Amino acid sequence: MKRLRGAFTYKIAIIIIFFLGLIIIGLIFMLNTITDSYNPFMDTEQAPSFKLEKEKVLTTENYLDAIEHYKELELDDMSQDEAKEENSATLISQNSEVSKSSLSSKIDAIVSKSLAE
């Protein structure tokens, strides 16, 4: 009886620990989502300077700087995206193992034969 009770307590303990873990992970995820828009742990001294930067009046000089900056950013984005786009296409080998009775192989054979004629 004692053994049975011991095994039961052990199982319950594992389940409780597991769910506690899940709750912690869930909280971390929630915090991550919230911090996308506002970071409560952000250094308080940095916040005002960020605000000032945004409110800065645009002069000809910093306007040109800003344009250069955005051009660079855009170029960075483009190069990253090109790499991403290249990766999005999956390579298929011409000699992939396809059943000869499959529709794809039947049509491929007809098309190749007709184009060769």
Added chain:
Amino acid sequence: MKLFITMVILITSIFGSKYDKVKITEKISHILVFHKGKSINIHRIQNVKNHLTGAYAKISQPCPGRCIQPIDMKNGVDTVGEVEVISFIENKVNEHRGALIDARPQFMYNKETIPSAINIPFSLGENKKAMSSILEALGMEKLPKGKWNDSKALELMVYCNGPWCAKSSKLIGSLLKSGYPVKKIHYYRGGFQMWKSLGFTTVKTK
């Protein structure tokens, strides 16, 4: 062991799919298809800063030649969009009840295409012998006096380069002329350009 399996199931359901950032529809994040014997996940590019580059990024094509195609083909063929294409692949192509057809030339198909598509270049529409073999492969049964039994014909969805590409219309015209039932043909007007512009998975043949 049971406890471990339950934990794995719970963790999987909590963290969800890796294609959840940019889903296809609210309910579908990806679908599994087979292309030349290989299983491929069709999903959208998850990088929200992605731009279309290359030939399909062009917004103007010379017309006459590559003119904008109408939604209504005026021949009773149903015109569809990407969500219908995804549903067609999942419910018809995967179940061997339909075929997604790329009407572009063979070199374009090999360079890049939609997973699960098969290639029937529009130029073969003029070749009666080739069309006859293709119809048979698509499930049409040849009857005497040049007639066809279309009861087992596969449902087809035809696409080409984009909304400015007339290759699909030409191939559909040839299929209808050969006797393929109009109710079993669908036209994906957006074509490969729209497929790529929405960041869907593509395949290249080596």
